[in-house]
Amino acid sequence: MGKTARELGTQVDVIHLEKGARFPEPEEYDLVIIGSGIRMGEWTKEPLEFIEQKMESLSKTKVALFVVSGYAGNPDKVAEAQAEYLDSMPTKYPGLSPISTALIGGVFQFNKYNLAIRALVKNIIKDQMTPGEELPEKLDFRNWDMIHDWIKGLVEGLQES
Numbered sequence: 001m002g003k004t005a006r007e008l009g010t011q012v013d014v015i016h017l018e019k020g021a022r023f024p025e026p027e028e029y030d031l032v033i034i035g036s037g038i039r040m041g042e043w044t045k046e047p048l049e050f051i052e053q054k055m056e057s058l059s060k061t062k063v064a065l066f067v068v069s070g071y072a073g074n075p076d077k078v079a080e081a082q083a084e085y086l087d088s089m090p091t092k093y094p095g096l097s098p099i100s101t102a103l104i105g106g107v108f109q110f111n112k113y114n115l116a117i118r119a120l121v122k123n124i125i126k127d128q129m130t131p132g133e134e135l136p137e138k139l140d141f142r143n144w145d146m147i148h149d150w151i152k153g154l155v156e157g158l159q160e161s
């Protein structure tokens, strides 16, 4: 996302919240894109803490949200995932008013999971696999064209405003 936005002529800071990175106030940016992988139906803790701690400043600038989710590529689950993981955020965090959201297909690295996590994750992706198909070491459902187009739309929106 950062690379795409830079290639479109924007100045970008990519900040990894889980690494305890320090960051400037959100309101110093024209746009703040906040995202998370989904684990057990929830955003991870660092972006949620960031939203809670920086809500006042976030409410003074444009915000866009994305999640990387195992259900994003499942036609039967995609609407539910959009509603639960993204559309619910302004209700959970009053003051948060995203101009855009993106539900992005997930990455699964089975060689890194223990047996319990494997079983859980297999259940998430079972509809996206052929019955009887062996689990590969890694499945990557990210749709890079969609990700690129989302960022392009956001950057063009900023350049026009």
Ligand SMILES: Cc1cc2nc3c(=O)[nH]c(=O)nc-3n(C[C@H](O)[C@H](O)[C@H](O)COP(=O)(O)O)c2cc1C
Residues within 6 Å of the ligand: 036, 037, 038, 039, 040, 041, 042, 068, 069, 070, 071, 072, 081, 105, 106, 107, 108, 117, 120, 121, 124
């Ligand atoms: C333990 C675990 C729980 C997960 N729970 C969900 C879930 O509830 N809903 C969902 O859509 N995806 C779920 N996923 C899939 C992840 O969202 C997907 O693997 C995503 O790529 C994780 O983000 P990350 O690659 O940034 O870690 C889960 C994955 C794992 C490993």
